[in-house]
Amino acid sequence: MTTATSLDQAFLADFHDTYQFGATPANGVDRQAGTREDGQIRDWFRERAIAAGMEVRVDSVGNLFALYNWDPSLNHVFLGSHLDSQPLGGRFDGCYGVIAALHAAQEINARVQAGELEPVHNLAVVDWFNEEGARFQPSIMGSSVVAGSMDRDKILATKDSKGISVKEALEDIGYLGTDVAPIPTAYAEIHIEQGRLLERHKTEIGAVTQSWYTQKLLVTVNGEQSHTGATYMADRHDALAAAAEIVLKTEAVVDTFPAEEIVTSVGQLTVEPNSPIVVPRQVNMVVDLRAHLRSQVEEARTRLLEQFKEIEARRHLTVLAQDYDIRDHQHYPLEGIELTEKAAAEAGQSCMRIETMAGHDSVPMNRIVPTVMVFVPSVDGVSHCEREFTRDEDLVAGVKVLAEIASKLVSGSLDAVEPGEAEL
Structure with a gap:
């Protein structure tokens, strides 16, 4: 198993490296879905995943998956978020969740290889296509297609303000895939809060209970x-x-x-x-x-x-x-909320229950599999702008909590839980 120090350093090195893709003069990023910059960071992610011994797949709506297939007969626990951004957006929104998932997955794989963990599910890290909905509307496209709440062909035909379709944009950057998406058994996503409640309450981890x-x-x-x-x-x-x-x-x-x-x-x-x-x-x-x-x-x-x-x-x-x-409201399963609280306690982090005002890929996924949504603090609650910021120590704490959640999910801890069943 990797040490906490090496995990922290490797994660921070990779995460800070992502700033180069679509970098703006005021320390933000402009990396809208299907643009050259989006393709560049996806290429970077693919290289990192392959180097980590993962299989890479791209499905027909541009979702990018990196897989640990310990047993080919098993389905996958999904960890992820999105790499696309808003125009003149921040470096943390979405991207943090993907890179955190990549490193949490490597930690879980190290435990499996060391014989410390016996998985009953495989593990997949996913970069969902067009979560932001800036260039193409509506938002949260890729995960919604997988969840069955949006039609793939309709999404591929959707055009931006210049008349370019999703299909054409994905073809242009080389991410209109033909691979079959893995089948999810559970989903976990970590994200910056994009609000001020964690900061206001001086709390390090948010266990998300429902969407607005x-x-x-x-x-x-x-x-x-x-x-x-x-x-x-x-x-x-x-x-x-x-x-x-x-x-x-x-x-x-x-x-x-x-x-x-x-x-x-x-x-x-x-x-x-x-x-x-x-x-x-x-x-x-x-x-x-x-x-x-x-x-x-x-x-x-x-x-x-x-x-x-x-x-x-x-x-x-x-x-x-x-x-x-x-x-509509999506209520995350109570068992997943409690799982976050336990993982935070094990990692020595304070935790509180919190709602999400913003939409995330976890919202459609929560309709089909038990889903866990986790927040880390945002300085001043600022998001969707270049001033968006989260401290390194909070980013690292989130990776540790996500790894503990992932270890429980691949061990089947939410297998008996229905998606989105909690009414809090």
Whole structure:
């Protein structure tokens, strides 16, 4: 078995090495799904996996697997996350989970080879394709296809803003695979929190209990195109001015709910014709609603739709809102939560139960196999930007906890557990 010191050093060396792929001037990364930079880090990961004695597979939607096949007749425990990033994103989101999984898997393999562990399952490390949903929408594509909640052919046909399809992008970087994906028996994912609760409570490990209820609205504002210099203000039907009101009302709707129980945003907006001397005729945007309770999202949605009607009538244009990407709560199995708590205690780390406000690949996977989700602290709770940061000591602590979780999973500790059965 490897020593803690060698495991720590090897992990940190590999993790810090990933910064080079898509590096930005402000110490972040820009490594969107299916881009050259995404292909480069995947090539790097493949080389590291092969050097560690693992079999590498790529399935037909671009998921990348590195396998320890101790017994070819057995299915696999999955460990993983994603290597793609947001535009001008952080170095830790997703990438940490993949590299942590790679090193935890090597630790488990060392125990198996030393006769210290008798596995009843094989082990797979996975880099899921397009978790972020930046270049291609929706997010969490690769894991959702494996989980059966998204259609593979529809995903492959999805196009980015330049008209390039997922299939074409994967072909371009050499990751449109033909391999059969391994069959999962359980899944564990470690991730930076992307929030401030662990830091606030001075706690090192988060045992995730459930995801927040999430839904998006595709909103289209249709006004009328006209000349910015020759059209009187009273005669305008400015789609962008109406959209600006919608953005502010989306932000303000949270004020009627308890603090820190709901978040809203407009994260994507396109304007037509986007000319400096034309009053905009159309704006397309995505309204994102997430809350601790489903009822809170539904109430916020109802209030916003009523406000959209008022804007529509007052400005003499149309506002169309379509429900999109609705994701119900996912409750992680209680046995997996307790497994995280025990693993943290064995590693000498403090632990608390916590919810995830963000979506992760663990959410669709939790629908088909018992799933464990683990958090490590994020400094200042910052994420999806170049300032994102987690301390080395917290990263290393997470790898140790993940290795202990993995050892229990390959030993069959959650085999009798149903996926997502806990109601906490």
